[in-house]
Amino acid sequence: MIATLDVDIRPGHGLGLFELGSSLWNVLDLLRSLPHIFPQVDIKYDVDSSVITPVVLHIRPHLDLLFSGHHQRLHTICVRRLRDPHPPLIVHYKDTIMSSQEEVLRRLGVSRTFGPTYPGDDLHYPGVWFSFEEDRIGEGIKASGPGHTEDRMQEVKRIIVSQKGPEGDERDALEEVLECPIMHDDIARAIVKVHRGVTLYQHLPSAGPIQIQLGVTTAQDLTCDLGPPLRTHYKEDDRMSIHSTTRETEEEEEADYFYNYFQHGIDVLISGHTHVCKKIILHTNIPGTPLFQRYKRCLWQIEGQPEDDEDDTPPRMKFYDRFESINHFLSPREMPPSMVLDRTDDEENLILPNSTTRLMGYDGIILEVTESGHVVSVMLF
Template sequence: MFEIGTSLWNVLDTLRSLQHFFPQVDVKYDPDSPTTPIILHLRPHLDLLFSGHHQRLHTISIKKLRDPNPPLTLTYKTSVLSSSEDALKRVGVSRMFGPTYPGDDLRYPGVSFSFEEESRGAAPKSPTIPDDRHQEVKRIIISQKNLDGEPRDALDEVKECPAMAGDLSRAVVKIHEGVTLQFYPSGSEPVHVILGSTTAQDLTVDLGPPLRVHYKEDDRMTIHSRSNQAEVDEDGDYFYNYQQHGIDFLVSGSTHTVKKVVIHSNVPGTPLFQRYKRCPWDIEGRPEDDEDESPPRKRFYERVEEIHHFLAPGEAPPSMILNRTDDEDGLRLPSSTTRLFGYDGIILEATESGQVVSVMLF
């Protein structure tokens, strides 16, 4: 069920529905890095490594092959490689896969077999005899194929593959205009969502039905409105939630056109983590002239300070503090408090460490 290139959001969603198989999932990441690789540890056999930028399944590590709780059986094509009763040994790998590349491990395109319990450098290696035919395999590493047999760097992004088909590859935000959505496979026709123009029907035609629709009931921001009148025109406004793309659209209840776009970064350790898939967004600036085909952009992994200088150089933006766990008694998260930075036509929500959690375009 774990395929290289699948998104973190999809894998965690699958694991949540299979709690009887995977009762405990450990999520490991660097809380200070906006592009931290993420490891899911599924005891006792599996470690799943996801890339830092696009949160795609990069590497699968299988270990404790003979741990019987639960028992693990590995097959290749129609042959059994390993089970809790039958150990996988060097000679068995050689018979099954043939000649290998030089090195301590047995390396083949897309898979390698290691005779150490942990990765190199984690513990002192015990002396082994390279030609020991009965040396037992301790770990199996699965990743995308490299034709030269070399293992892929864990910090590399996953190359485009069939598992990404239909997923969002990039969202280009244009302030006061809207957002352009680009999808896999590369070369697919982009979808343009224009504020005040694109309708709910357009969204359904271009993106399919949303996973959720809910009516806007939270009016706490009304107190910050510059207008003295209540925002009566918001009665009946509703959200189209596309969690699988990491985007919400607020649709007017009267005109049924898009009023706001909310884009999510799926930052680990924050209250919104895993509610939405990471949307890899860019904020596009004004081109220098009519012939400028590559206007400046700021991307989702850049710190809020850098984006601030891009949006409003020399100005200190107004900000407010938001704690999304106020309604969740007993919930403690590393980054529960965020700060909202307001600009003309766009609001950034960022953690105390400067990671942008979401972008709202209006």
Template sequence: MYSALDIDIKPGQGFGIFEIGTSLWTLLDILRREPNLYPQIDVKYDPDTSATTPVIVHIRPHIDLLFSGKQQRLHTVCIRQLRDQSPPLTVQYNGNILSSPNEVLRRVGVSKMFGPTYPGDELRYPGIWFSFEEDGIGEGLTAPRPGDKAQEVKRIIILQNERDGSNSAIDALDEVHECAAMTGELARAIVKVHDGVTLQFHPIAFSTFLHVGIGETTAQDLQLELGPPPRIHYKEDERMKIHAAVRPTDSEDGTGYFYNYFQHGIDFLLSERTHTVRKIILHTNIPGSPLFQRYKRCSWEIEDKPEDDEDDTPPRKRFFDRFETISHFLGHREPPPSMILDRTDEDEHLTLPNSKTRLHGYDGIVLEVSELSQVVSLVLF
């Protein structure tokens, strides 16, 4: 038996590690470290619009997890195949067993545990729904009449409570409201070319802005504000230097070293001489790309100067905008010449249908773009 599937559900919040608002990167990282508990996992997404559409993680046979398209946050949890014995599944609520290998969950059991609710084809309570259909299977077959006390529950759906307290349907394409699972995590990164990046964290209402300036912020500053990086990587790959004019400071700075903050989707390249930030790399974590799941999605926004002094909302382009739109925003009617990068060249065991990306260089910024015009990463220097 998988002890991880002895589940104590929490309406509106999830259950166990499957907490509403958890990031896709965080949850997949947890599942990857527990192969014995979760041996069969499928990740499903739309390859044509994987930067903006929801991602579904199916943990066979019982659990489906729906993540929001833009922020990649756990939006909805569906517990299904309640009677499947491989492995057996026990569902509890407040210490009471709802469903188990020896106890079938029926309409009358839900009503006894949760009380009355509005009529409908499903029993809907704030933060949790009980459905009597198994993904549409059985349509047209003889089934118990709606309202039959003996109707067997086929699916349990846990989702975030509506802010207005209503029990209306929640659109699967909506983003997750800010919640406890997001506390301390990066909410957005505002990019200014030739300057740096400004970071804002959850909870937004109580967050102060952290500015990381190129040539200004030191390694000590980063550790003080962001904590020690999960990894420090000393830069050895200097192949890109052949495409750039050599500056007098290059030899003095050396190759430099990276602070890798995977949990924020950001890398900082620091100078070996001054220990200040030389480059900032922001990752979009697009499913199907070679770097998927190495970094959490960083919700970056490129900001331009306001059109006039009275404008307090400067124009911005975001990570989910198409490359052509961002390129035009950066002042280019036509994209500049690009270089082809295939990150699978050095890993003979990795094969992807769209492994090649293009590097488009601008003044102070480089965009790595997929064949579908999605910006995979952004380099600020």
């Protein structure tokens, strides 16, 4: 027996399990935990500009979820194929069932539920609109005149839920999502200062900045500021130690360990001997790369030196800037040494457009860069 998908419309806020403003990482994690309800999910994006491309999750056959390109936040929800019985779909608003296998949603039913709205081919209300076109937006079905019986009985083909603009107007699909309560516990931006550490700023206005300082911040500090990590991983892969200038006799006996904050896109390597921060890794979560969806996107910015003591806007390079620009910012005179890394070596049947990356080493910072010039991660040490 096929389970029925029952969703409620919340204009300007969400639909069913999905809340506008949610991160791509959170939504994919939710879908992965419910394979019996959502057995097939397709991820669509522009391969040529994957770091800033909007991402669409197509959940067959009823849902399309559009995520913004920079912040990877749920921007728009589209419900389609309302009459497809695989699985059956029930759509309701408050206590009213608007669409089901027995109830066909028509123009008249929408007007009765939501009231009058401005004339047009589609029915637009703040935070939700109803289209009579199956796939395309904008052309609509030409009405033969006001009050015409066929017009009132037009069948709704799609329902679109999006945020309300400041004046209740519609928002462009390529705009970023307006700040909303579901973001409050997330990191709004991470300011990177080479040799020093990272300053994290949350969306919640009342929350102060969180400092993660190399050689200063302890495991206890991290737990107090960010909460317990989703995973603690003890460092077992020592292949990079061959490049270390530290003598073996000086190495610490206790194993170093990572605090993995997947929900913030951050890893912190902690000394097993002193329990103090040794390295910080920030992840960009680029579609088409091996680490996609393991971490939420961290909106990092690498800060340079201010021009003078009074300069309160020092130059910064951001996560979406190309490697060529960031390299000139960090090392304007020469190209740094690099090493090739293929994270799919152990995956025989995995083919990705950006499986091979290059580690570019600078004084105090390492960038992992794709073949297309996007920075997958930033490591401070």
